[in-house]
Amino acid sequence: xxxxxxxxxxxxxxxxxxxxxxxxxxxxxxxxxxxxxxxxxxxxxxxxxxxxxxxxxxxxxxxxxxxxxxxxxxxxxxxxxxxxxxxxxxxxxxxxxxxxxxxxxxxxxxxxxxxxxxxxxxxxxxxxxxxxxxxxxxxxxxxxxxxxxxxxxxxxxxxxxxxxxxxxxxxxxxxxxxxxxxxxxxxxxxxxxxxxxxxxxxxxxxxxxxxxxxxxxxxxxxxxxxxxxxxxxxxxxxxxxxxxxxxxxxxxxxxxxxxxxxxxxxxxxxxxxxxxxxxxxxxxxxxxxxxxxxxxxxxxxxxxxxxxxxxxxxxxxxxxxxxxxxxxxxxxxxxxxxxxxxxxxxxxxxxxxxxxxxxxxxxxxxxxxxxxxxxxxxxxxxxxxxxxxxxxxxxxxxxxxxxxxxxxxxxxxxxxxxxxxxxxxxxxxxxxxxxxxxxxxxxxxxxxxxxxxxxxxxxxxxxxxxxxxxxxxx
RNA sequence: GGCGGCGUAGCCAAGUGGUAAGGCAGCGGAUUGCAAAUCCGUCAUUCAGCGGUUCGACCCCGCUCGCCGCCUCCA
Numbered sequence: 001x002x003x004x005x006x007x008x009x010x011x012x013x014x015x016x017x018x019x020x021x022x023x024x025x026x027x028x029x030x031x032x033x034x035x036x037x038x039x040x041x042x043x044x045x046x047x048x049x050x051x052x053x054x055x056x057x058x059x060x061x062x063x064x065x066x067x068x069x070x071x072x073x074x075x076x077x078x079x080x081x082x083x084x085x086x087x088x089x090x091x092x093x094x095x096x097x098x099x100x101x102x103x104x105x106x107x108x109x110x111x112x113x114x115x116x117x118x119x120x121x122x123x124x125x126x127x128x129x130x131x132x133x134x135x136x137x138x139x140x141x142x143x144x145x146x147x148x149x150x151x152x153x154x155x156x157x158x159x160x161x162x163x164x165x166x167x168x169x170x171x172x173x174x175x176x177x178x179x180x181x182x183x184x185x186x187x188x189x190x191x192x193x194x195x196x197x198x199x200x201x202x203x204x205x206x207x208x209x210x211x212x213x214x215x216x217x218x219x220x221x222x223x224x225x226x227x228x229x230x231x232x233x234x235x236x237x238x239x240x241x242x243x244x245x246x247x248x249x250x251x252x253x254x255x256x257x258x259x260x261x262x263x264x265x266x267x268x269x270x271x272x273x274x275x276x277x278x279x280x281x282x283x284x285x286x287x288x289x290x291x292x293x294x295x296x297x298x299x300x301x302x303x304x305x306x307x308x309x310x311x312x313x314x315x316x317x318x319x320x321x322x323x324x325x326x327x328x329x330x331x332x333x334x335x336x337x338x339x340x341x342x343x344x345x346x347x348x349x350x351x352x353x354x355x356x357x358x359x360x361x362x363x364x365x366x367x368x369x370x371x372x373x374x375x376x377x378x379x380x381x382x383x384x385x386x387x388x389x390x391x392x393x394x395x396x397x398x399x400x401x402x403x404x405x406x407x408x409x410x411x412x413x414x415x416x417x418x419x420x421x422x423x424x425x426x427x428x429x430x431x432x433x434x435x436x437x438x439x440x441x442x443x444x445x446x447x448x449x450x451x452x453x454x455x456x457x458x459x460x461x462x463x464x465x466x467x468x469x470x471x472x473x474x
Numbered sequence: 475g476g477c478g479g480c481g482u483a484g485c486c487a488a489g490u491g492g493u494a495a496g497g498c499a500g501c502g503g504a505u506u507g508c509a510a511a512u513c514c515g516u517c518a519u520u521c522a523g524c525g526g527u528u529c530g531a532c533c534c535c536g537c538u539c540g541c542c543g544c545c546u547c548c549a
Binding site: 009026027028029030035036038039040041042043045046082161164165166214234235236237238239240241242243265266267268269270273274275276277278279280300301304305306308309310311312314316317319320321322323324326327330331334358362368370371373374375376377378381384385387388389439442444447448451455460461462463464465472 | 476477478479480485486487488489495496497498499505506507508509510511512513514541542543544545546547548549
């Protein structure tokens, strides 16, 4: 399996430190609002990574943090904690707010079909680990204390900049660097910040009441659950610098070992070419999209672009994904309930084999989900073609099996249950029989009126070559 | 100013040295009582532009134009 490693920038064969174990750490959300499409793209991409690693035989441990310590809205000491700020607006406790949006986040991810991480550690629950890391860095001389805050000394870590390609000397000119009081060097970053009066989210530490710096939680939690060297660390492209660069520096300075073997970064969702982001106000939440589109449509929409490419959001694109998704649903419906046991024909056997090969080849090549989706639609066309001709249960059963294998298990594209409400299926079957009887009696006006009524109620009529009619949910 | 990325049909989007996947939309046809669904055919002599390397380039190199990200919390 080839992956593009941000560290070095090259495509490399993925090899974990201790096969068959593979540790994956992905930067999770800061829970102070509903998730938007950008979160959906990022976590769906990593979901396919984790599923594919597992399918490839690795024993994966997937850790994704929940950031419930808000950090600051800006770099100055006067900046507010994002969680605390939103909690004040919603008039709830900060932790109440975090809990609310953590639940909202999981709800959206579940809808998208993303498998839950094996561990979802909360930053607020790992303060002792973070303090320990700071103490370690102080002892090693990579950090220093100033007025109750502790800063990491960038100068003390020669490898700083290797991940993002930034040369430390370049970091000063041009960039807006706050001359925070106490910092010896503007490039230094906070490991621990002293809490100013009014700051609610704070903890006792050897340096007084305060809270952890921006990058510390990921280092502490990744190393706690995945060891000092993590196989894969993923996140959004915008986190390469300074977040991951700093994370890498403080972790490697503390342990003296390589922190991450493979850094993976996914690209942004854009709107009209501009990044979709919380602070820009141009975001669309997943819940908003789900009110108009099946979450699986959104998943397909996301997987049709590569994780390292930007995805420009348009309503037309989503609509096109919807049409495509309905073809998949229709095919799966056609082959459902086929008795197993009968032998499939040669054509379906080879189509199923090509599907498997196509998806495998695509995912092994740096998680080329658009390529995998292309294979899936080639299969859709071939399978429909075979099913249009007289064929046996063996063909139908094999097509169902093929769709339920890699497309559903690895890409996560799984049509929902036909009907959640009991009795509806029987009702639809009865209506289908009624239409069949009308058409046989040449009562076309009545039959068409029934079709119009059902259509208005959200159901489609499918007349089959054998004269039977089926009614399906649109 | 520094670092990085992108520009492929009407729209979306793979390919990254051997002669342009796939989806949506459109058009023609098969099928149908009419539809829907499905299938078949069609849809880029060309990959932002200009040079160069090569037997051969969308793919490598150079330049130009356009767009974007990061350098401040952000998936």
